[in-house]
Amino acid sequence: xxxxxxxxxxxxxxxxxxxxxxxxxxxxxxxxxxxxxxxxxxxxxxxxxxxxxxxxxxxxxxxxxxxxxxxxxxxxxxxxxxxxxxxxxxxxxxxxxxxxxxxxxxxxxxxxxxxxxxxxxxxxxxxxxxxxxxxxxxxxxxxxxxxxxxxxxxxxxxxxxxxxxxxxxxxxxxxxxxxxxxxxxxxxxxxxxxxxxxxxxxxxxxxxxxxxxxxxxxxxxxxxxxxxxxxxxxxxxxxxxxxxxxxxxxxxxxxxxxxxxxxxx
Amino acid sequence: xxxxxxxxxxxxxxxxxxxxxxxxxxxxxxxxxxxxxxxxxxxxxxxxxxxxxxxxxxxxxxxxxxxxxxxxxxxxxxxxxxxxxxxxxxxxxxxxxxxxxxxxxxxxxxxxxxxxxxxxxxxxxxxxxxxxxxxxxxxxxxxxxxxxxxxxxxxxxxxxxxxxxxxxxxxxxxxxxxxxxxxxxxxxxxxxxxxxxxxxxxxxxxxxxxxxxxxxxxxxxxxxxxxxxxxxxxxxxxxxxxxxxxxxxxxxxxxxxxxxxxxxxxxxxxxxxxxxxxxxxxxxxxxxxxxxxxxxxxxxxx
Numbered sequence: 001x002x003x004x005x006x007x008x009x010x011x012x013x014x015x016x017x018x019x020x021x022x023x024x025x026x027x028x029x030x031x032x033x034x035x036x037x038x039x040x041x042x043x044x045x046x047x048x049x050x051x052x053x054x055x056x057x058x059x060x061x062x063x064x065x066x067x068x069x070x071x072x073x074x075x076x077x078x079x080x081x082x083x084x085x086x087x088x089x090x091x092x093x094x095x096x097x098x099x100x101x102x103x104x105x106x107x108x109x110x111x112x113x114x115x116x117x118x119x120x121x122x123x124x125x126x127x128x129x130x131x132x133x134x135x136x137x138x139x140x141x142x143x144x145x146x147x148x149x150x151x152x153x154x155x156x157x158x159x160x161x162x163x164x165x166x167x168x169x170x171x172x173x174x175x176x177x178x179x180x181x182x183x184x185x186x187x188x189x190x191x192x193x194x195x196x197x198x199x200x201x202x203x204x205x206x207x208x209x210x211x212x213x214x215x216x217x218x219x220x221x222x223x224x225x226x227x228x229x230x231x232x233x234x235x236x237x238x239x240x241x242x243x244x245x246x247x248x249x250x251x252x253x254x255x256x257x258x259x260x261x262x263x264x265x
Numbered sequence: 266x267x268x269x270x271x272x273x274x275x276x277x278x279x280x281x282x283x284x285x286x287x288x289x290x291x292x293x294x295x296x297x298x299x300x301x302x303x304x305x306x307x308x309x310x311x312x313x314x315x316x317x318x319x320x321x322x323x324x325x326x327x328x329x330x331x332x333x334x335x336x337x338x339x340x341x342x343x344x345x346x347x348x349x350x351x352x353x354x355x356x357x358x359x360x361x362x363x364x365x366x367x368x369x370x371x372x373x374x375x376x377x378x379x380x381x382x383x384x385x386x387x388x389x390x391x392x393x394x395x396x397x398x399x400x401x402x403x404x405x406x407x408x409x410x411x412x413x414x415x416x417x418x419x420x421x422x423x424x425x426x427x428x429x430x431x432x433x434x435x436x437x438x439x440x441x442x443x444x445x446x447x448x449x450x451x452x453x454x455x456x457x458x459x460x461x462x463x464x465x466x467x468x469x470x471x472x473x474x475x476x477x478x479x480x481x482x483x484x485x486x487x488x489x490x491x492x493x494x495x496x497x498x499x500x501x502x503x504x505x506x507x508x509x510x511x512x513x514x515x516x517x518x519x520x521x522x523x524x525x526x527x528x529x530x531x532x533x534x535x536x537x538x539x540x541x542x543x544x545x546x547x548x549x550x551x552x553x554x555x556x557x558x559x560x561x562x563x564x565x566x567x
Contacts, residue, residue, distance in 0.1 A: 067485050161398070162349055163375040165369045181385075
């Protein structure tokens with residue numbers, strides 16, 4: 001396959017969603033203009049874009065950095081801890097069998113509800129409440145999937161390694177970890193999505209005025225709806241951007257999965 | 266110690282295969298010695314007796330097939346030789362040492378019914394897996410995988426990934442991987458059971474060629490009578506519940522085996538002999554089961 005054909009094929013998958021996205025924006029704009037939908041209900045895309053351009057230099061750029069930093073730091077903390085605990089406990093069946101149901105149970109707890117309490121602990125000025133919320137939210141899926149990936153290995157592959165008299169460490173490195181990678185990256189995608197949600201919603205309970213969560217609440221409170229929508233757009237961009245980074249890392253880390261455009265399952 | 270003939274055998278040791286004649290002349294060349302082996306799964310009292318009273322000696326250079334109905338413990342016997350499970354009675358020696366020691370010394374290569382290739386590794390890297398585990402240097406590994414790819418006629422596929430290969434090709438990679446570290450013994454657990462009949466016959470021919478070139482001792486589990494007769498120097502017919510050796514059939518077809526082997530009168534006689542040995546055991550309770558019923562069942566399960 002030529003480089004051109006490859007480039008066309010890769011970009012090809014982007015074109016249909018992009019076309020739909022642009023079409024939705026156009027229809028949204030024209031229909032809302034025609035029906036004269038009030039801005040406080042849902043503003044038109046051009047109005048939101050105007051507010052975004054207007055507010056970007058003063059607040060939104062700072063807000064994106066601030067909230068983004070919370071999301072990324074919380075994410076890193078949660079992913080590292082989840083992976084380490086997953087790796088550390090996968091060898092002991094009893095700990096694992098206790099942790100997995102516990103982890104699954106814990107992941108159903110609306111951790112975001114702890115945000116106001118954590119503000120009580122760490123103070124209004126601190127980013128720690130959001131970082132902690134994000135870390136807790138992302139920790140469980142990563143840990144559970146790491147354990148799953150390390151343990152749900154083809155028994156025949158383990159027997160094969162046994163027949164080579166391989167050490168437990170060799171089995172871990174050559175079979176269990178590569179086997180866990182698709183599971184781990186699935187968890188990473190989930191975690192990335194959760195991280196921005198956790199950071200923004202965590203800010204609803206307190207944070208600096210320019211942070212995205214506080215900005216949305218304040219602007220809505222003072223009827224500046226297009227500004228609030230602009231901040232939501234920034235939060236979306238943040239989430240999509242982090243997601244794309246995760247996908248890029250996944251592709252670099254598991255090149256065998258895309259060699260043919262074929263995803264393995 | 267030095268007698269390569271099995272303890273349980275049919276009482277006509279007149280017809281000897283060329284391989285057996287060679288090995289019979291060399292003392293102390295038994296690769297596998299199984300004495301009084303039994304295997305019970307579960308507790309001693311209420312457990313399932315998978316194997317009982319197994320005595321078998323396999324000489325160097327032999328190709329021995331284990332055949333029998335499902336539940337006769339032929340796969341279990343293979344795993345016992347490979348120390349992937351432990352016997353509950355008797356003793357197993359591989360290369361003159363306990364099976365466990367032989368496994369730790371990496372004395373055998375193993376091929377399963379599924380190829381068990383690592384999707385994240387290329388074909389060459391899959392073949393190099395045991396060499397990596399055993400600490401071979403990179404150049405040595407690459408040299409070996411190159412040689413083995415040639416042996417299994419997959420030279421052009423070194424950089425491919427397993428899922429880009431057909432089932433037969435994948436199994437050839439698995440065989441190459443098992444031979445990568447030059448084991449003295451090759452254990453194969455229904456390696457062609459998942460392949461269609463045509464691919465299977467071709468693989469049988471290829472395996473014959475590999476065996477003739479490498480002179481590795483092979484223990485081969487199968488549920489196909491023609492396959493067992495075509496490949497083996499001896500066929501061990503087993504019966505079920507509990508698993509026992511019912512009969513050992515010497516396969517005195519001339520070497521090297523090739524396409525014409527399957528058309529010889531003697532080939533059909535031996536196929537019939539194995540089939541009757543299987544049927545005699547099946548029909549023990551009065552009900553005569555078709556000889557292939559278990560095979561179909563086993564393939565359905567596969």
